[in-house]
Amino acid sequence: MxxxxxxxxxxxxxxxxxxxxxxxxxDIVEKRIFxxxxxxxxxxxxxxxxxxxxQTAGTLNAAGDNAVLVAHFFSGNSHAFGRYxxxxxxxxxxxxxxxxxxxxxxxxxxxxxxxxxxxNVRDGRTVTTGPVSxxxxxxxxxxxxxxxxxMRDFIEVQKRLLDSLGVKRLALVTGPSMGALQAIEWAAAYxxxxxxxxxxxGTGAVDPWMLNxxxxxxxxxxxxPNWRNGDYYAAGREPPxxxxxxxxxxxxxxxxxxxxxxxxxxxxxxxxxxxxRLGDRFEAERVLDxxxxxxxxxxxxxxxxxxxxxxxxxxxxxxxxxxxxGRSQARWLVIASPTDRVFMLDYNRELLxxxxxxxxxxxxxEVTGPLGHLNGVVGMAPLADRIRAFLTAx
Amino acid sequence: MxxxxxxxxxxxxxxxxxxxxxxxxxDIVEKRIFxxxxxxxxxxxxxxxxxxxxQTAGTLNAAGDNAVLVAHFFSGNSHAFGRYxxxxxxxxxxxxxxxxxxxxxxxxxxxxxxxxxxxNVRDGRTVTTGPVSxxxxxxxxxxxxxxxxxMRDFIEVQKRLLDSLGVKRLALVTGPSMGALQAIEWAAAYxxxxxxxxxxxGTGAVDPWMLNxxxxxxxxxxxxPNWRNGDYYAAGREPPxxxxxxxxxxxxxxxxxxxxxxxxxxxxxxxxxxxxRLGDRFEAERVLDxxxxxxxxxxxxxxxxxxxxxxxxxxxxxxxxxxxxGRSQARWLVIASPTDRVFMLDYNRELLxxxxxxxxxxxxxEVTGPLGHLNGVVGMAPLADRIRAFLTAx
Numbered sequence: 001m002x003x004x005x006x007x008x009x010x011x012x013x014x015x016x017x018x019x020x021x022x023x024x025x026x027d028i029v030e031k032r033i034f035x036x037x038x039x040x041x042x043x044x045x046x047x048x049x050x051x052x053x054x055q056t057a058g059t060l061n062a063a064g065d066n067a068v069l070v071a072h073f074f075s076g077n078s079h080a081f082g083r084y085x086x087x088x089x090x091x092x093x094x095x096x097x098x099x100x101x102x103x104x105x106x107x108x109x110x111x112x113x114x115x116x117x118x119x120n121v122r123d124g125r126t127v128t129t130g131p132v133s134x135x136x137x138x139x140x141x142x143x144x145x146x147x148x149x150x151m152r153d154f155i156e157v158q159k160r161l162l163d164s165l166g167v168k169r170l171a172l173v174t175g176p177s178m179g180a181l182q183a184i185e186w187a188a189a190y191x192x193x194x195x196x197x198x199x200x201x202g203t204g205a206v207d208p209w210m211l212n213x214x215x216x217x218x219x220x221x222x223x224x225p226n227w228r229n230g231d232y233y234a235a236g237r238e239p240p241x242x243x244x245x246x247x248x249x250x251x252x253x254x255x256x257x258x259x260x261x262x263x264x265x266x267x268x269x270x271x272x273x274x275x276x277r278l279g280d281r282f283e284a285e286r287v288l289d290x291x292x293x294x295x296x297x298x299x300x301x302x303x304x305x306x307x308x309x310x311x312x313x314x315x316x317x318x319x320x321x322x323x324x325x326g327r328s329q330a331r332w333l334v335i336a337s338p339t340d341r342v343f344m345l346d347y348n349r350e351l352l353x354x355x356x357x358x359x360x361x362x363x364x365x366e367v368t369g370p371l372g373h374l375n376g377v378v379g380m381a382p383l384a385d386r387i388r389a390f391l392t393a394x
Numbered sequence: 395m396x397x398x399x400x401x402x403x404x405x406x407x408x409x410x411x412x413x414x415x416x417x418x419x420x421d422i423v424e425k426r427i428f429x430x431x432x433x434x435x436x437x438x439x440x441x442x443x444x445x446x447x448x449q450t451a452g453t454l455n456a457a458g459d460n461a462v463l464v465a466h467f468f469s470g471n472s473h474a475f476g477r478y479x480x481x482x483x484x485x486x487x488x489x490x491x492x493x494x495x496x497x498x499x500x501x502x503x504x505x506x507x508x509x510x511x512x513x514n515v516r517d518g519r520t521v522t523t524g525p526v527s528x529x530x531x532x533x534x535x536x537x538x539x540x541x542x543x544x545m546r547d548f549i550e551v552q553k554r555l556l557d558s559l560g561v562k563r564l565a566l567v568t569g570p571s572m573g574a575l576q577a578i579e580w581a582a583a584y585x586x587x588x589x590x591x592x593x594x595x596g597t598g599a600v601d602p603w604m605l606n607x608x609x610x611x612x613x614x615x616x617x618x619p620n621w622r623n624g625d626y627y628a629a630g631r632e633p634p635x636x637x638x639x640x641x642x643x644x645x646x647x648x649x650x651x652x653x654x655x656x657x658x659x660x661x662x663x664x665x666x667x668x669x670x671r672l673g674d675r676f677e678a679e680r681v682l683d684x685x686x687x688x689x690x691x692x693x694x695x696x697x698x699x700x701x702x703x704x705x706x707x708x709x710x711x712x713x714x715x716x717x718x719x720g721r722s723q724a725r726w727l728v729i730a731s732p733t734d735r736v737f738m739l740d741y742n743r744e745l746l747x748x749x750x751x752x753x754x755x756x757x758x759x760e761v762t763g764p765l766g767h768l769n770g771v772v773g774m775a776p777l778a779d780r781i782r783a784f785l786t787a788x
Contacts (some may be wrong), residue, residue, distance in 0.1 A: 215679050
């Protein structure tokens with residue numbers, strides 16, 4: 001599988017760097033925290049102590065106009081590029097971000113941050129504000145008293161981070177999947193400060209079909225008796241891990257494609273007999289269930305619910321995508337995976353058509369591979385030259 | 395929407411028949427019950443009192459070789475054609491089955507039956523044997539003590555029904571979705587008695603991707619605390635309606651496509667505010683939730699679990715689709731919907747390739763429309779001439 005190959009290649013690269021004296025590791029990045037204090041959400045609600053994690057690479061120029069913002073996918077975080085230590089794996093888009101790479105950190109100041117209500121709140125690397133955070137007014141976790149946040153709120157937090165760093169213009173705003181939605185929301189919110197937009201495996205509209213899929217994703221959490229309407233943080237209470245794992249499994253299967261799991265065939269684990277016992281499983285189910293449960297332990301169920309809602313609220317301040325992007329002056333490169341089962345190719349073709357009707361320079365490029373939607377996360381290397389050309393065109 | 399148009403057309407036809415004296419209604423069918431007594435499953439387990447519902451149209455000829463078997467989809471039953479009364483709606487494939495229609499009941503003896511563990515066990519029209527049935531050994535509902543059944547068991551029950559009716563050969567075995575899987579399982583089990591196979595919106599293999607999707611469909615039931623490991627039939631216990639409704643909603647959304655729900659836009663129901671309250675909903679969610687709950691009340695959660703398992707056990711007696719269909723001597727017409735999100739076009743292309751490699755006459759035809767997978771259930775009328783030609787070719 002490509003994922004395994006990538007991991008193997010990544011490990012080989014680490015070994016090489018260690019083996020060759022004098023070959024310095026240039027891709028170490030540091031996870032930082034942006035303490036923003038009070039933050040007013042678009043709904044009017046106020047967050048008293050906003051903090052999010054972020055990382056940067058490259059150097060901001062004096063004009064503050066060589067910045068690139070990379071926004072992450074649904075289950076991702078700021079780790080788009082670089083390594084936190086020499087023996088750690090690189091970020092998800094490291095193939096296209098770094099010194100001399102397509103998004104060249106010798107030329108651009110690249111920023112990536114954790115969103116509000118980030119899913120990976122328990123992974124030890126993610127810094128976010130959401131239902132798990134402590135509400136200073138009560139001294140307890142917010143739970144579902146946390147205010148609803150929208151995709152636009154994600155952008156407003158990133159805007160404050162960029163302001164704090166001195167960024168004046170974005171040479172590029174980009175990201176895969178939910179990162180593409182954030183890039184588009186940026187283009188709608190701050191058209192005057194953006195040169196280029198590159199939404200990858202995204203959509204220009206969350207339509208009723210997608211509203212319902214997001215609801216399907218989260219339904220298992222609401223059904224888990226341990227969810228207790230979001231009130232499960234008190235000592236002695238179990239979090240709704242089974243529901244969260246089931247939710248994460250839906251996302252995981254939806255975001256892949258048939259070849260990604262073909263190797264399991266119809267194998268049955270030792271001791272299991274699905275043809276005779278209703279509770280028994282196929283190997284393909286067992287492996288995905290275990291992976292989902294491992295991820296559930298690093299995540300939080302309420303954060304999942306807030307995150308799906310933020311996605312449902314994509315471009316929620318505008319009557320249509322056309323209206324939202326009417327003031328964009330950017331160049332656009334839309335990248336889609338033809339085997340994407342989440343944001344199907346049609347969504348991307350419709351976005352392209354909307355941009356072209358508005359007279360924007362826009363192109364659609366396909367990212368292929370065996371992983372469906374996830375081709376846009378782990379299969380971007382072959383598009384490096386096209387992305388470089390997009391960034392260097394006058 | 396096409397569904398509404400179809401319903402309107404059906405109502406208009408009923409009105410016309412009533413209005414014109416002497417124009418007899420020729421499409422009345424009767425729901426009958428096949429009492430099969432003891433039945434031995436492929437697993438070796440025995441069902442003591444097997445009964446299933448069925449319906450027929452047309453007349454079996456003396457040779458018993460003009461029969462057509464129509465197998466139903468996941469959430470369907472025997473009602474593929476005709477009406478139970480003049481003021482009742484027609485069956486799901488009535489556009490292509492009936493006197494003078496593509497599957498001509500003036501020429502063929504058409505049979506359709508309810509499967510084992512049928513989902514619609516509480517709709518008042520479905521007769522099935524499954525977890526809701528009473529186990530004569532205990533006098534109580536089987537629940538999850540009911541033995542696991544496979545797609546092949548569905549076929550063996552249908553074989554006994556056909557035997558009881560005097561059927562010697564099948565001029566055609568067909569059905570949409572899970573009905574296509576049954577048609578293929580028939581072609582594998584009884585190749586010597588089948589002239590033609592027409593799988594519609596199906597697949598030739600339930601691969602690891604599909605094994606996991608079937609698991610995703612059922613996960614909400616297992617999470618519902620009212621499920622109680624399937625033991626919810628006793629007086630005073632509530633059935634797991636919330637979990638079953640969530641499961642049925644996944645099936646419903648998966649089996650449709652974007653245009654099917656486009657009319658809801660991003661409307662918000664009166665009094666709801668999803669941008670401010672986590673529990674509030676969009677109209678598109680509310681409508682699908684209500685439809686799913688209405689269906690849940692006519693269904694049974696354990697039957698859902700057994701039905702997904704039977705689908706996972708498709709062609710489970712064979713090492714591969716190629717091996718399963720190696721003895722088929724039939725002509726094949728594979729019909730697929732290009733916007734199918736369940737059994738994607740690729741599944742059907744692979745089935746076609748398998749058949750062609752085996753030297754079988756086989757053709758792939760597309761059924762189009764706004765409903766994705768369901769085009770193969772409600773959008774078949776435009777293919778009538780092609781199906782007629784397939785059935786009349788020498």
